[in-house]
Amino acid sequence: xxxxxxxxxILIGIIILVVLIGYSLRDRTNLTTGEQFVxxxxxxxxxxxxxxxxYVTNIFENIDDIRNTYDENQLLREKLAQYKGLIYEVQELKxxxxxxxxxxxxxxxxxxxxxxxxxxxxxSPERWIDQVTxxxxxxxxxxxxxxxxxxxxxxxxxxxxxxxxxxxxxxxxFDEFNRISATISRKEGNDIFGxxxxxxxxxxxxxxxxxxxxxxxxxxGELVVSSGMGGVFPAGLLIGTVKEVIPDQYGLTRTAxxxxxxNMYDINxxxxxxxxxxxxxxxxxxxx
Amino acid sequence: MRxxxxxxxxxxxxxxxxxxxxxxxxxxxxxxxxxxxxxxxxFLVLIAVFYDRNxxxxxxxxxxxxxxxxxxxxxxxxxxxxFTYAVVIYVIRELRNILHSNIYSTLLFGIISxxxxxxxxxxxxxxxxxxxxxxxxxLMERLLPSILANSIFLLILYPLFAKRLDKWKNSKIx
Numbered sequence: 001x002x003x004x005x006x007x008x009x010i011l012i013g014i015i016i017l018v019v020l021i022g023y024s025l026r027d028r029t030n031l032t033t034g035e036q037f038v039x040x041x042x043x044x045x046x047x048x049x050x051x052x053x054x055y056v057t058n059i060f061e062n063i064d065d066i067r068n069t070y071d072e073n074q075l076l077r078e079k080l081a082q083y084k085g086l087i088y089e090v091q092e093l094k095x096x097x098x099x100x101x102x103x104x105x106x107x108x109x110x111x112x113x114x115x116x117x118x119x120x121x122x123x124s125p126e127r128w129i130d131q132v133t134x135x136x137x138x139x140x141x142x143x144x145x146x147x148x149x150x151x152x153x154x155x156x157x158x159x160x161x162x163x164x165x166x167x168x169x170x171x172x173x174f175d176e177f178n179r180i181s182a183t184i185s186r187k188e189g190n191d192i193f194g195x196x197x198x199x200x201x202x203x204x205x206x207x208x209x210x211x212x213x214x215x216x217x218x219x220x221g222e223l224v225v226s227s228g229m230g231g232v233f234p235a236g237l238l239i240g241t242v243k244e245v246i247p248d249q250y251g252l253t254r255t256a257x258x259x260x261x262x263n264m265y266d267i268n269x270x271x272x273x274x275x276x277x278x279x280x281x282x283x284x285x286x287x288x
Numbered sequence: 289m290r291x292x293x294x295x296x297x298x299x300x301x302x303x304x305x306x307x308x309x310x311x312x313x314x315x316x317x318x319x320x321x322x323x324x325x326x327x328x329x330x331f332l333v334l335i336a337v338f339y340d341r342n343x344x345x346x347x348x349x350x351x352x353x354x355x356x357x358x359x360x361x362x363x364x365x366x367x368x369x370x371f372t373y374a375v376v377i378y379v380i381r382e383l384r385n386i387l388h389s390n391i392y393s394t395l396l397f398g399i400i401s402x403x404x405x406x407x408x409x410x411x412x413x414x415x416x417x418x419x420x421x422x423x424x425x426x427l428m429e430r431l432l433p434s435i436l437a438n439s440i441f442l443l444i445l446y447p448l449f450a451k452r453l454d455k456w457k458n459s460k461i462x
Contacts, residue, residue, distance in 0.1 A: 013371060020367030021416060035360050042361045045303045053307045122306025124362040126409075127322040127430065128419045131362070133306065160364060167364070201421070 036162035040137070043165030046121040047135050054268065109277070110228040110235045116140055116272040121165070130156075130173030134270060137164040145232045147273040153238035153261030154180075154226065155270060166272075171206060171239075172199050172264050182208055182239055182258075183227035184218065192218060193227060196239065196258070205243055205257040218245050224258050234275045293456070294335060294346070298354045301327045306362065322430040323437045326402060328354050329373055330442045331449070333401050336380045337389050338453035351377040365416070372408045376401045391446055398442040402435045 031039070101109070118136040136142050138161045146158045148168045157178065159169040169178065180196040193212040200207060208224060222242045228235030240258040247254050308325040332354075336347035355370035363369070380397050387393035410426060413419040419426070 013374070017367045017371040017412075020370075021365060021412070024364060024366045025416060038357060038360045042303060042306075042357065045299070046306055049303055050307050050310075053310060057310050122303075122362075123309045125305040125308055125325045125358075126363050127324050128410075128413055129363050129365075131364070133361070 031160050031162055039133075039162040039167075040164045043121065043133060043135065043137075043162070046133065046165075050119075050121040110275075112276040113234045114141075114274040114276060116142060116274055118142075118270050118272055120168075120267050120270060130170040130264070131159065132156075132168050132170065132267060133165055134168055134272070135165060136272065137162050137166050139163055141274060142166045142272050143274075146275075147226070147233040147237055148270050149237055149273055150262045150267060150270050152263065153240065155260075155262045155264060155267055157233075158272065168270070170264050171260050171262075174199050174206070179230070180233060180239065181227045181229040182224050183235075184222050184224055184242070193229075194256070196224075200257070203243075203257055205259050206240060208242075208256040208258045209248075210254050210256060218242060218254075218256055220244065224256075228275075232275065234273060234277075237273065291456075294339070294350065298328055298331060298350060299357075301331055302354055302357050302361065305358070320429050321433045324406070324430065324434045325441070326405060326434070326438045327441055328358065329376065329401060329405055330398060330438055330445060332373060332377050333380055333398050333442070334394070334445060334449055334453060336377050337384050337394055337397060338450055339457045340381060341457070342385075347377045347381060348374055365418070368409055368412050372405050372412075375408065376405045379404060389450075391443075391450075394446060394450070395439060395442060398439055399435055402438050403431070406431050406434060 116136055118134040118140075120132050121135050122133040124131040124133075134142075134148075142158055142161050144158050144161055147154060148156050148158060154171065156168045156170040156173070159167045174180075174196070175198050182194055182196050184192040184194075186192070190212065192210060194208045194210040197207045197209050199205075210218070220242055224239045224242060226233045226235060226237040226239060238261050240260040242256050243259045244257045245254055246257065305325045305327055308327070309323075312323065332347055332351050335350065340347045351373040352370055355373035356366065358369040359366045380401050383397065383400070384393075387396070410419055410430075421429075
């Protein structure tokens, strides 16, 4: 009698498990109210706790950093000198750009976006799921599928939103369902267009399937940026640099291995990118 | 007043797991080794061993509830941690009468629970398609380091809570 009851409980447990997993793996656009409520509560506590924890860990990191300071300083001085000239140039170009835009009467650009600043409060302890929590939610204007960047480059996109917090899916967790249309811009000749398809654990890089080849071959070290053609991400967000180019198994297309520009493991402050120009593919996200 | 402590501590551990990976040096996270904190599970083991009586099911109810919280807050795939933690704690509850409850047996239970939990979680994720690693790599890179790291955590928790939980258990009768 007792054994039967036990077996029964386990069977019911497994059925509930399968139902729950099936429910959560479905292509959900919104979190349920209960989930939002729980994420908000946990988010609030995380907000309180993460600040002192970050403070302490920062102290240790700083000590670590001090050792490399001299070499870095030398390097940075050199770079700074180069940038001074660049700043002037960029300013000129910006002015010219706005002037030209006024002339053709085209105010919104695919590049323009409103930044929403946020802080990372937690990282998923489950390592197969590359997901962090940030302290801004739908009240601050965050919506699903928005791009998330740091000063270094793109880190991911918004996966789910509750009132006060939202979760970010990192680039390292991207699979074939989260494609980013990307481009490599060239001074002369056609730009190269492609799709960032997935993250490869073995090589620690993103696969960029090249759709439109250019006259010139892709080279190592070239910058890959988002093209804005997917409808949600603005154009011009830095994704990474090309590490290697490999042909696919039939030799028809080629795939570039792209090393993400941002460090996915050391993220503190992020910017959620709210594109000014609304795309048509809003609901489908960045899927083509 | 006493019985509100346990849920509060567990909730705190759920939250702390989110910043756990920040505490570790990034060279450890960046590399091949994947350490997964299971602090909530460790505390649940302590509850199962020291707090629960033979006819009470606190630890299993807590396991279900806080497992679900972890699912909601950190993975978005409901039921995985909930189911796993409940099963593991159930097994530990069955096992605990075999050995005297001291630090060695607790550590043994901790290691057993970690192994079962990790294997079930990863089996589910493997079936669902989230984990796509080779099982042999998984054993070396994730299972062993996680067991080691969490056992250390259990050893830190033990002196803090073992006596106290026992006391709370006895004060419950009055």
